[in-house]
Amino acid sequence: MSLLNYLRRKKKPTASVAKERLQIILAREHAGRHEPDYLPALKQELLDVVSKYVKVDLGDIKVNLERDGDCEILELNISLPEEVQEMLVNAD
Amino acid sequence: MARVIVVTSGKGGVGKTTSSASFATGLALRGNKTVVIDFDVGLRNLDLIMGCERRVVYDFVNVLNNESTLKQALIKDKRCDNLYILPASQTRDKEALTQEGVERILNELKEDFDYIVCDSPAGIEKGALMALYFADEAIVVTNPEVSSVRDSDRILGILAAKSKRAIDGAEPIKEHLVITRYMPKRVEMGEMLSVDDVKELLSIPLLGVIPESESVLSASNAGVPVIHDKNSLSGQAYSDVVSRFMGEDTPMRFLNVEKTGLLKRIFGT
Numbered sequence: 313m314s315l316l317n318y319l320r321r322k323k324k325p326t327a328s329v330a331k332e333r334l335q336i337i338l339a340r341e342h343a344g345r346h347e348p349d350y351l352p353a354l355k356q357e358l359l360d361v362v363s364k365y366v367k368v369d370l371g372d373i374k375v376n377l378e379r380d381g382d383c384e385i386l387e388l389n390i391s392l393p394e395e396v397q398e399m400l401v402n403a404d
Numbered sequence: 405m406a407r408v409i410v411v412t413s414g415k416g417g418v419g420k421t422t423s424s425a426s427f428a429t430g431l432a433l434r435g436n437k438t439v440v441i442d443f444d445v446g447l448r449n450l451d452l453i454m455g456c457e458r459r460v461v462y463d464f465v466n467v468l469n470n471e472s473t474l475k476q477a478l479i480k481d482k483r484c485d486n487l488y489i490l491p492a493s494q495t496r497d498k499e500a501l502t503q504e505g506v507e508r509i510l511n512e513l514k515e516d517f518d519y520i521v522c523d524s525p526a527g528i529e530k531g532a533l534m535a536l537y538f539a540d541e542a543i544v545v546t547n548p549e550v551s552s553v554r555d556s557d558r559i560l561g562i563l564a565a566k567s568k569r570a571i572d573g574a575e576p577i578k579e580h581l582v583i584t585r586y587m588p589k590r591v592e593m594g595e596m597l598s599v600d601d602v603k604e605l606l607s608i609p610l611l612g613v614i615p616e617s618e619s620v621l622s623a624s625n626a627g628v629p630v631i632h633d634k635n636s637l638s639g640q641a642y643s644d645v646v647s648r649f650m651g652e653d654t655p656m657r658f659l660n661v662e663k664t665g666l667l668k669r670i671f672g673t
Contacts, residue, residue, distance in 0.1 A: 326594070327591070327598065330549075330550050330597055330601075334550055334553055334605050337554060338554065341554075342561075
């Protein structure tokens with residue numbers, strides 16, 4: 313690089329940004345690597361069953377698989393729409 | 405016992421075929437009986453890089469379908485005695501590859517060869533999965549660039565989960581990192597991921613670094629694997645890769661910017 317170019321240079325180094333972004337995304341993808349393939353299907357079937365009785369979206373169902381030592385915990389979280397919750401309260 | 409080595413990367417255009425061609429040539433130049441197989445069914449290109457495109461009569465899929473014998477399909481390299489090429493089919497699709505068929509061909513090749521180099525297609529579809537399924541070792545070709553590093557990491561996950569060795573619970577595939585298109589100058593300026601960055605991100609042993617070089621394009625233009633070009637830095641770097649693979653202690657080269665004179669630095673080139 314010539315001296316003139318050197319003096320004109322104002323570019324910010326981007327390699328460190330690349331490395332940081334990769335570290336984050338790879339860590340996240342590694343965590344998902346052990347997720348079983350059946351999770352999306354499980355979610356869909358749960359939605360089918362629940363929506364027979366209550367109107368819910370796929371987004372309202374959270375399926376989490378956590379590993380705690382030898383123990384795997386499958387956590388299901390279905391948030392019901394507000395009107396259903398009110399109905400439930402009134403029924404009490 | 406023959407070793408099956410897959411050259412893979414996930415991402416396309418990072419230098420898998422260039423690396424396969426030079427790596428296989430290097431093994432053969434050292435006296436190993438070597439065959440290099442193009443797994444990119446439908447998009448054959450290894451024949452062009454090896455300079456034998458006009459000698460293709462039968463291909464990998466013909467052998468799989470028993471339309472020709474393996475002997476008829478293998479092309480002997482013009483420049484190296486110990487090197488053979490098994491071209492991919494240009495007309496069929498990758499569904500032609502079956503696990504049983506590929507296994508039968510590999511077993512037949514194992515009787516005659518020391519090394520079987522499998523040039524994987526890009527992606528993680530059937531062709532790529534078949535190329536890596538029977539591998540004993542993997543060369544993961546990576547460019548110092550975000551999408552290539554991420555895809556290489558993904559391929560490492562697949563090697564560890566979907567290869568035969570992984571499924572059988574055998575000793576895992578031996579992984580090697582080859583970084584291609586490396587530009588020391590841009591690394592020094594903080595514009596490109598360094599060798600250490602990529603090594604740290606992928607955490608597999610480094611087999612070699614191939615510097616970006618004009619000679620790679622000239623070599624593919626001519627159909628002569630770049631490892632034959634003794635004056636080219638890339639060619640020399642591929643020779644080093646082969647010698648390290650063979651267990652020699654060859655120090656890494658081409659990692660730093662060449663020292664230039666004061667005048668050149670002031671006036672540029």
